[in-house]
Amino acid sequence: MKVTATLEKTLALSAHAGAVRLPSHLRPRAADGAARRTIATCGARKSDWATRHGSASRSAAAAAAAGGSSSGSTGGFYTSREEFLASPEAQEIILRSMASMEKKQKWHAAPSGGEVQFSVVIAGPDGPEEGYGVGLVKQRVDYSKPESCKDLVNPEEVVIREPTIQVLFDYPLSTPTTETLHGDVPGGGGFTRRHLLACLQDVYTHIYAEEEAAAPVPDRSGRSLLNRPTTQGPYGIWGHELGDLLLTGMKKLGAEGPWVRRSATPSAKPEPAAQPPAAVASNGAGSSAAPPPPDAAKAAPPAPAPTTAKASAQQPSSDLAELKRVLATAVAAQEQYSQYSQEQVDQIFYAAALAANQARLPLAKMAVTETRMGVVEDKVIKNHFASEYIYHKYKDEKTCGMIEEDPAGGVTKVAEPVGVVAGIVPTTNPTSTAIFKALLCLKTRNALVLCPHPRARKCTIEAARIVRDAAVAAGAPPGIISWIEEPSMLVSQSLMSAPEISLILATGGPQMVRAAYSSGNPALGVGAGNTPAVIDETADIRMAVSSILVSKTFDNGVICASEQSVVVVDQVYDAVREEFATRGAYLLNEEEKEKVRQKVIINGRLNADIVGQSVQRLGEIFGINVPSWAKVLVAEIDVIGKEEPLSEEKLSPLLAMYRASTFESAVAKADRLVNLFGAGHTSVLYTNPLNQKHIRLFERTIKTVRVLINCPASQGAIGDIYNFHLDPSLTLGCGTWGSTSVSMNVGPRNLLNIKSAIERRENMLWFRVPSKIYHKAGCLEEALSDLRGKERAVVITDRPLYDMGFAKRVTDVCRALKIRHRTFYNVPPDPTLACIKEALDEINRFEPDVIIALGGGSPMDAAKIAWLMYEVPDIKFEGLAMRFMDIRKRVYEIPQLGRKAALVAIPTTSGTGSEVTPFAVVTDERTGQKYPLADYALTPTMAIIDPLFVINMPKGLTAAGGIDTLVHAIESYVSIFATDYTKALSREAVRVLVKYLPRSYNNGPNDFEARERVHSAATMAGMAFANAFLGICHSMAHKLGAQFHIPHGVANALLISHVIRYNATDKPMKQAAFPQYKYPQAKSRLAGLADLLQLGGETRDEKVIRLIEAVEQLKAQVNIPPTIKDVLGAAREAEYFAAVDEMAENAFDDQCTGANPRYPTIADLRQILLDAWDTPILPLTTLEFPPKKREGSSNGAGQVHPARAAPSGVPLSPEAIWDTDRC
Incomplete structure (x- = not known):
């Protein structure tokens, strides 16, 4: 057209x-x-x-x-x-x-x-x-x-x-x-x-x-x-x-x-046009009339078109119609070809590659004749490369159907063709590029529609025809490879934007590639090259110069990866210059360089007349006399930039050469050449292969996806010639540096859609607890005897326990074992960073090989964090406090502890379970920020569960700790991470607590069995939630306690029944994602706890309601109020409601929320906090959430709570409630 x-x-x-x-x-x-x-x-x-x-x-x-x-x-x-x-x-x-x-x-x-x-x-x-x-x-x-x-x-x-x-x-x-x-x-x-x-x-x-x-x-x-x-x-x-x-x-x-x-x-x-009688030919044969004078x-004005001319069409219309026909044929052929087996495809691939290889010489001659660029002999090599090397590299590669399978991992990868590929072919490498793209499409079961360059139309089409005919003869569908007979801008644009095209494989100038990327269809293209070659003082000069000449003279320099500039370190510059002259390079003088500058770049663009021309032809164009023996022109220059035309891409046997004072300066110049005119493409370094310092600096600095070491750029960049791990290709991606979408040598994988069939697999689970757990009354001395051989110990506790002589019981055993010891007892109820630093200073001075944590949650948290900072001094609490979905995949990691010291945990309360968990909490006293830390590295080395330490535990602490333990057991039991190992511990802890907690609370030191059993239950529940985690009851209790200074166990007690009701559903709006948790199980598990406790009930709903009644009864027996209002008082109602929204949002972001079986919304958490304010949950007839408001007072007036109807023992006074510190 x-x-x-x-x-x-x-x-x-x-x-x-x-x-x-x-x-x-x-x-x-x-x-x-x-x-x-x-x-x-x-x-x-x-x-x-x-x-x-x-x-x-x-x-x-x-x-x-x-x-x-x-x-x-x-x-x-x-x-x-x-x-x-x-x-x-x-x-x-x-x-x-x-x-x-x-x-x-x-x-x-x-x-x-x-x-x-x-x-x-x-x-x-x-x-x-x-x-x-x-x-x-x-x-x-x-x-x-x-x-x-x-x-x-x-x-x-x-x-x-x-x-x-x-x-x-x-x-x-x-x-x-x-x-x-x-x-x-x-x-x-x-x-x-x-x-x-x-x-x-x-x-x-x-x-x-x-x-x-x-x-x-x-x-x-x-x-x-x-x-x-x-x-x-x-x-x-x-x-x-x-x-x-x-x-x-x-x-x-x-x-x-x-x-x-x-x-x-x-x-x-x-159809014949209507003609005036005077214009009809005299011979009457209907042939064209002779033109009039x-x-x-x-x-005579021209005659109007006859109505019968409707059957004819304009040239653009006919070309577009032809394009549509070609595309329709390609689509049909590809659909048929996509059903071929790997064996059939490989036979076709072989036949096509063989035919292309056999035609390498005539195709090379056609390309040079038509384009007037390059060298026949070198184009023969490129055609050879495009057929033989591509076939050899990919002949055994799987491209059809299942290409990878991992039965154990449950992953199968299946290769599918992309569809119809539009191939844009340049004028510089027309036949080899056409062969390359055709073979890639045949190997991947894609159809190819080639758009040749107008200056290389005939040779490109001939190359495509040879490959197509061989493929069809081997069994491929006839239309699997096609082309545009008369390329034009309109048809090219229509091809690239056609909906039938699945992918554009563009090789050409930067503007053509950008047009492909902006066509609306996916595209793979290449960027411009301005390859610099650096020669350092350790290089083999003869090899370097010869390699550059081999590359630069290849096909008269039209390969986009060919060297455009050489940067030589001053120490060897003269030797390199002499070697170039010896090997056939012609060094331009100043007058000649000026003439060349005038003709290399014209109006900001490369002069197309010089592309792919011989040195002698370049001399004619530039107006300089070039010796017949010259094979490359070398211009020694200093400037890099648009003001120096010779510093840009030249695509001809014309080379710029720079002098650099040092290797670092040479690299900087090469980097500038790349960034200005050829970002992302190719760079070369010639150096001693053992000079890793220079190699590492060069590869770190230069922004090219191909960094060649001691290789000629033209042959090295296309792959598989000077290095066999670089894939052979004639479409070289340049990454985002070169404004392209691929940063590799394009190969078959780029023309495939890879489907990954993923089978469900469950995570590897573990059960991690201290390596040694000692339990039973009086086990302290025997357990500590395991420390025999240790030399120095630091005991971390709080002042009350120190004053009561608890620490002395530990240090006496250490003294008997000849273990030197120090005691740090300044741990406050909420451990702070200042307290930790003070303890750490003591530890660093004493350099112990064992740290003993003695107390409730606070001393154990302080000891864990001091241990961590002793072992890993540069730890960042902000990173360790980051939320995680899977503790084994968290972003912030710490190494395994214990290299310097072991950690022994001895609980003196029954509730936290901290002696066997990987959790700790520390507060920044300057900001008030709490850092809840979680990492299995924080799990103590040894736990000693000696009930003699809890015989005289106060009633308030017994009640709060006991209910905290109950919540640990229930939440870990319904957690999405619960396993057979954790559920067994959870069930036993629930059973023990329901039976023995009232006795432990009421009888105190007079009921040693009850104290011992509750103490053991706390540790069992701790081991369960250490591995199964908790849920939203703890999420909200953390925020409620922090906001209103309610003891942690009491805060849990005020919320747990509402949370049980919330979780007891078989149709949650959202379910947490974890492969082991296949469907909602919370209701059935909660009903199972009711069965364990023999609470009765016919349906699962009834059983869960009975469980809630049992929990409320247990709370009443230990005198824990039923509502938050009962704890805070009616006067703080406005303050509470003002804080509900913030507490709900912060609770949603709590680490415990992710393990809850019913994944909550912030609105759900807000509703639970509102429900827990003033309305006792009993009596309960339905598990519906949100619950319908009962008739009568909004604060539950007229509803009788078990704690009020049948108090057990002495009721808790407000003062007693607050006397339940974690220590």
């Missing part, structure tokens, strides 16, 4: 008389001679141009009216603006005119008599060089004198700045829109809508000035299109007049442009 003929005329006209200033990045690729010929044409006088082109246009128009067409198309003219604007041709012209449109174009009026630069569009000859470019003309022009504008363009004064970018073909648009578009083409610009309008205005002005003067063509407002106020636009033309201008231009230009007439589709047989053409 070509629009070159028409746009050549319109753009050439627009250049005449400075009509339009096109951006300088539209560059000529044409040879100098062809360019000058075209410039001369553009620079002709208006009358001369009209004589040459206007008459030809009129002749063509007359021929078209007679049924012929100079372009070979058939059909009639469009007869209305609306008809044309609705056509695919108009849309394509608009799209083509808008690549890289900028919303705000700067149009500056040249001052009268000022020197201005005019943009002159240059059209190259037919063939691979076809395209447009821009030359710049400087000339003094006085706009007040019309005669000074006659010969604005003088061919002798035109300076060709840079080659064409083939904007019409190579750089598809990201979004087809006729309003605004920011596409990506080299230089950041291209044809815009304004440019097209300006061109059409000039067409109208220059060709039809006489007709307009005689009979002006009005617009919809009745004004002449020629006489516009300049305030309406750059040329007085608005978008709604586009159709008017196009229609007028078409009627005058006739059939010269492809958008002038409707053209027949290739598959449709054109110019005058006749001028007099």
Whole structure:
């Protein structure tokens, strides 16, 4: 599909008389001679141009009216603006005119008599060089004198700045829109809508000035299109007049442009157009009539299209229709191919690779002939690599069905093809890239639709055809590999954005790759390269220089990974320079370097004329004399940046060389070269392989995904040649540094969707407790005898226990064992960091090998934390206090303790269970922040459960500790982490407490059995919740106690019955996630506890209600009030309700919440706190949550609690309630 003929005329006209200033990045690729010929044409006088082109246009128009067409198309003219604007041709012209449109174009009026630069569009000859470019003309022009504008363009004064970018073909648009578009083409610009309008205005002005003067063509407002106020636009033309201008231009230009007439589709047989009798050929055979003379053409307007022309289609429409057909075939072929087995795929893969390898030489010759780039012999190697190396690497790789299986882990991976792949092929490596992408798609059961570069269309298609035919002969579906026969920007864009495309595999320039990424379909692309090679003072200079030359001369340097610069440490610079000269490099002098600079980068873009050219051809382009023996040009330079063209990518046998004072300076220069022009691609270091210091510095500093050591870049980066662990590939990802989505050499895995079939597996569970647990009355002395051999001990306790002589009982045994000892007894009720630091100072001075914790929860918490800080001095409490979902997967970890000292825990209360748990709490006295710490490293080494220490425990502490133990047992029993080991301990603890806690409370030291059994139950419950964790009762109790200074055991007692009711459901709104906890089990487990206690009940609901009644009865027996209001008093009601929301939110974030069987919402926790304020839970008839408010007083007036109806023993006074400190 070509629009070159028409746009050549319109753009050439627009250049005449400075009509339009096109951006300088539209560059000529044409040879100098062809360019000058075209410039001369553009620079002709208006009358001369009209004589040459206007008459030809009129002749063509007359021929078209007679049924012929100079372009070979058939059909009639469009007869209305609306008809044309609705056509695919108009849309394509608009799209083509808008690549890289900028919303705000700067149009500056040249001052009268000022020197201005005019943009002159240059059209190259037919063939691979076809395209447009821009030359710049400087000339003094006085706009007040019309005669000074006659010969604005003088061919002798035109300076060709840079080659064409083939904007019409190579750089598809990201979004087809006729309003605004920011596409990506080299230089950041291209044809815009304004440019097209300006061109059409000039067409109208220059060709039809006489007709307009005689009979002006009005617009919809009745004004002449020629006489516009300049305030309406750059040329007085608005978008709604586009159709008017196009229609007028078409009627005058006739059939010269492809958008002038409707053209027949290739598959449709054109119908003969209606022709005037005078235009019918005299031979009567229906052949094309001879063109009439110019005058006749001028007099006879073109005939309108006949109604039968509806069967024909315009060229863009036919190309898009062909694309749809190709895509439909590819989709069908891929669906069939996706069912092939691995064996069938491997046979096809083998046959296709073999065929490609056999055609490596003819394909190489075709590529060089068509693209005029590279070296035949080297392209043979690339074709060989793309077939043989790719086959060898991936022949045994599984790409179909199940590719990995781990029965023990329960993981199976299944490979599925992505679908239809769009392959974008560059002009530098056309055949090898086509082979590579085709083989990858065949190996992965994908279909491939190739979009060749216009300059390499024939050789790319031939390579694809060879692979396809071999694959089909081996059994592949016929349409599994296909291509676009006539590539264009519109078709390329349509291909990449087509819904049938599953993945774009883009290899090409940065703009093409960015267009692929912005197409709306997933894409894998590559980035630009500007590979630096650093040579340090320890390198093998001969190997380094030879390797660089091997790489830089390979295919005339078109490999994007090839070295662009060499950075040499000063110590060996002269030797490296001499070695380059010895091995065939030509070192440029200052005059030659300046000439090269002028031609390497033009208007900010690489001069395409030098890409892939030989050294001798480069000499011709640069205007320098290059010796016949030279194989690389080397320019010694100092500057890095856009101000130095030689520091950029050159894609030719042209190399920059820098001197660096030190290796660190060399690395810094290489890093700058990479970051400025080739981030992410490739870098090379030549050094002694044993010089790991330099290697590590280089690989840490340079931001490239391929860091090659002592390897030529071109051959090393593509993999499997100089290192066999780098995958072979011709699509080299550059990671996010290079604005790409892949940071590896693209291979089959990138073209697969990997399905992971994951079977349910349960976590490995453990039961972790102190390695030694001693229990029974009087076991202290025997247990401590296990410490024989220890030398120094520190006892940590509190002042009351010290004063009561408890600590002396321990130190006496230590003395008997000849263990030196110290006692620290300043532990407050809530351990603080200041207290811990004081204890730690004592420990560090004494350097004990055993620490003995003696007391309730507070001394044991202090001892655990002091032990931790003694073993790990740099511990961070903030990290250790972080919440976790699984304690074994927490972010913050601490090493196993015990390297310096063992920890022995001796409880003197029955409740906390801290002697066997991995938990501790410490308070920062400066901020009031509590740090609840949890880690199995905190589990004591030894626990001594001697009931003699609790014989005289006060009633209040007995009640609070006993209910705390009961809550530990119940919550650990229904926890999602509960196991057979923990549930057995939980059940026994519940049974013992219900039976013996009232006796222990009422009889005190007179009932040793009860005290002993409750003490043992506390430790059993501790072992259970140490491994199964707790639930929301403890979450809320932590916050309630901290907010209102309620003892921890009492806070638990006030909430536990409400929590049991909340958890007792088989249909929770949310269930905590843990593989062992397969379905809601809390109600059945709670009912099981009722059965254990023989509480009766027919249904599970009834049994749970009986359990709640038993808990409330137990609380009453130990004189714990039923509601929070009873503890705090009615006067604090407002204070309580004001704190409920904050307590609920903080409780939700408590570590215990995650193990609760019914995963709560914050609103649920708030409701429980409200329910627990003033309404006793009994009597209870239903487990419904939230509970319906009972009739009567909101605070439960008239409801009798067991504690009030049948008190057991002496009731707790308010003072007694507060006398239940953890110690």
